């Protein structure tokens with residue numbers, strides 16, 4: 294299915310031609326386990342629970358909107374990735390999907406490594422005790438201060454993204470009397486998003502150094518001559534929310550080709566390749582994500598095969614899932630405020646959050662599902678658009694979904710699969726107070742990122 298970049302228009306016809314929600318689901322009370330965190334279920338009273346706690350109780354204690362994160366699910370997903378790839382490979386959680394000190398501790402305990410791409414993420418990681426050698430530092434324009442901090446801390450690798458940075462990191466490392474382990478991020482000419490991948494013309498983006506035209510080979514040449522750097526491998530990240538392994542296949546093949554060129558020219562075999570993240574998750578029942586063990590097998594097979602063909606020893610592989618670990622583990626809980634039936638057009642359900650806590654629908658035309666979670670309802674399904682409270686008509690949370698027609702102000706609805714790129718991209722638009730993240734586990738709920746307060750807003754506003 295293809296997902297158009299233009300925002301859906303205001304007519305019912307758009308909904309019908311999109312093909313997702315032409316028919317309501319058989320049972321609106323059912324919770325598809327593909328899109329909900331593992332411990333989420335509906336109890337006999339009809340309320341939804343997570344980690345054994347009713348959402349109605351959570352709303353009373355923590356307020357709405359709020360993100361509720363299933364800690365045992367998060368840990369289980371970390372273990373599934375680590376087990377699938379085994380001791381011969383490295384799994385780096387991409388911190389930009391969602392990072393907090395509690396998350397860093399969970400990652401550390403579950404044996405994962407961590408990708409950061411800013412000084413703020415690095416500070417969070419180090420503060421929570423992630424060993425520096427398990428941290429990878431990314432980004433297409435790291436500042437000198439960020440590089441100094443990362444080298445000083447002793448991060449396990451810095452992923453070099455430009456010719457300037459190759460020199461910059463080397464200088465900084467030498468000045469600090471260190472030799473920094475680095476990878477070079479290459480652009481393989483493949484870009485994969487959602488359900489498709491395109492294998493041409495995707496050198497036109499800001500990340501990485503192109504394989505095309507010998508650019509990446511030149512970057513390797515330069516990195517190998519600089520004393521401040523220890524080049525350990527090649528990095529490639531091809532996109533996000535990817536379901537099809539074909540893009541990874543092309544990417545791995547091209548990276549291995551570069552390793553073979555490097556061997557031929559310099560007589561060395563770089564020991565590592567990093568194939569990035571981008572593995573898709575289910576936002577709606579239409580999405581069918583792959584399990585970590587399938588992904589590990591597919592990637593391992595591709596790399597082994599390509600290396601055999603090129604006569605290279607198989608390098609150590611790393612992967613960087615962000616969304617695939619944290620995305621499915623959280624949902625956003627909202628309270629319904631108003632419901633407008635626009636005759637012949639659409640029904641708008643307004644909630645107490647919106648684009649400030651989930652920008653993805655406005656930014657990427659992302660799809661989400663939604664459910665009434667404070668009670669069971671056997672009313673007829675009603676096609677709705679769930680919108681926020683912001684001063685923007687593009688402030689849409691869920692474009693098209695069915696909710697029961699007896700929905701009323703005060704009901705709680707929840708949007709699943711909001712663990713990734715929602716809190717981490719949250720804003721203060723309209724001076725909204727960014728919602729808390731509450732970790733729930735075995736009947737206990739605790740705030741891991743607190744709700745912003747009006748005092749927080751005023752503290753930054755120094756008059």
Ligand SMILES: *Cc1c(COP(=O)(O)O)cnc(C)c1O
Pocket residue numbers: 387389390408431530532533534569570571572613614615616617713
């Ligand atoms: C964003 C990013 C990731 C993680 O992407 P997901 O879609 O969350 O898995 C991994 N590696 C790099 C370099 C990234 O920029």
